[in-house]
Amino acid sequence: MRRLLAPVPIAVLTAIVALVALLAYGLASNEPERGVEQALLAGEREPAPEVDLPRLDGNGDGSLADYRGHVVVLNFWASWCKPCRAESPLLQRWHERLDKQGATVLGVDVQDLSGDALDFVSEYGLTYPMLRDGPGDIRDDYGILGLPETFVIDPRGRVAAVARRPVDEAWMREQVAPLLKERT
Amino acid sequence: MRKAVAILLAALAGPAAATAADCPKTSLGDIEDEVMCSICGTPLGLAAEAPQAQQERAYIERLIADCRSKDEIKRALVAEFGEAVLALPGDAGDDDGIEDVLVYVIPALGILLAAGGIAFAVTRWRRAKTGPTPATAATDSSRVDLDMERYDL
Numbered sequence: 001m002r003r004l005l006a007p008v009p010i011a012v013l014t015a016i017v018a019l020v021a022l023l024a025y026g027l028a029s030n031e032p033e034r035g036v037e038q039a040l041l042a043g044e045r046e047p048a049p050e051v052d053l054p055r056l057d058g059n060g061d062g063s064l065a066d067y068r069g070h071v072v073v074l075n076f077w078a079s080w081c082k083p084c085r086a087e088s089p090l091l092q093r094w095h096e097r098l099d100k101q102g103a104t105v106l107g108v109d110v111q112d113l114s115g116d117a118l119d120f121v122s123e124y125g126l127t128y129p130m131l132r133d134g135p136g137d138i139r140d141d142y143g144i145l146g147l148p149e150t151f152v153i154d155p156r157g158r159v160a161a162v163a164r165r166p167v168d169e170a171w172m173r174e175q176v177a178p179l180l181k182e183r184t
Numbered sequence: 185m186r187k188a189v190a191i192l193l194a195a196l197a198g199p200a201a202a203t204a205a206d207c208p209k210t211s212l213g214d215i216e217d218e219v220m221c222s223i224c225g226t227p228l229g230l231a232a233e234a235p236q237a238q239q240e241r242a243y244i245e246r247l248i249a250d251c252r253s254k255d256e257i258k259r260a261l262v263a264e265f266g267e268a269v270l271a272l273p274g275d276a277g278d279d280d281g282i283e284d285v286l287v288y289v290i291p292a293l294g295i296l297l298a299a300g301g302i303a304f305a306v307t308r309w310r311r312a313k314t315g316p317t318p319a320t321a322a323t324d325s326s327r328v329d330l331d332m333e334r335y336d337l
Contacts, residue, residue: 006309007302007305007306007309008306008309011302011305078223078236079239080235080236080238081235111223111236111265112236112239113239113240113243113264116239134263134264134265134266135222135265135267135268136223136265136266137266
């Protein structure tokens with residue numbers, strides 16, 4: 001017992017415990033946030049994490065809270081992301097439909113060069129509001145691992161649907177259209 | 185005629201050569217080890233195929249062609265992607281920054297102190313384990329007596 005309480009075994013033990021704790025912390029901190037999906041599976045809707053970012057065109061800031069009371073299709077994208085190119089025309093068509101009913105698509109350009117992103121917006125003729133998150137801090141809040149990802153936010157600011165892949169017409173019809181009848 | 189063309193070419197090439205000489209000697213290879221491909225989570229030099237890495241490289245090459253220095257390019261990347269784009273710990277996008285030095289000095293000091301502490305603890309433990317030899321004990325005892333005599337208690 002006295003041998004175990006000697007400084008060298010204690011130092012070795014402390015080092016091993018510290019390494020294991022560091023490993024556990026690393027694994028836990030890399031686990032993506034999936035509370036939104038768990039709530040949806042339980043038939044509940046979680047409040048959407050706050051989005052408060054500069055506008056892509058540089059004209060001040062924009063926020064998800066600006067659209068409270070309206071359905072928002074929140075789309076995370078980047079100009080270097082090939083699937084984002086495929087879904088952008090669909091999102092633009094849906095924005096034109098939604099706009100007439102007081103809803104909107106809200107784009108968030110993530111970890112992208114602002115010049116390339118503006119070229120992308122111009123190339124695809126995207127008219128919906130665009131925010132920009134150069135450092136990509138928003139990814140942790142929404143548990144984003146890849147791009148594109150799309151979240152449908154109900155009029156009360158809660159997440160009503162998630163697509164962690166490119167969206168298609170069928171998904172938009174199924175997830176977005178019914179929400180338009182909801183009021184705050 | 186040939187002479188006139190040569191003079192004309194020299195006149196045209198002169199400013200271009202001067203501009204190239206004024207350009208800081210920056211290369212993509214020099215920068216890509218010091219910045220991150222932020223979405224890949226690796227230094228840019230290791231992210232060969234990622235689309236964001238290719239976009240970032242193209243951007244750096246445009247800035248090099250635009251005669252920007254290494255620090256200017258790093259600052260431009262920070263403006264686009266935030267501080268996390270800098271791969272070196274404490275890199276403030278400025279090679280003369282005090283953070284660049286402190287970030288290496290402080291951990292080195294910490295490691296030295298910890299090593300010193302461990303060495304000290306191990307030495308004391310080994311001494312305590314072996315215990316004083318009778319000869320040492322006698323020497324110590326006489327030294328204590330001498331020390332005590334110096335104090336007027």
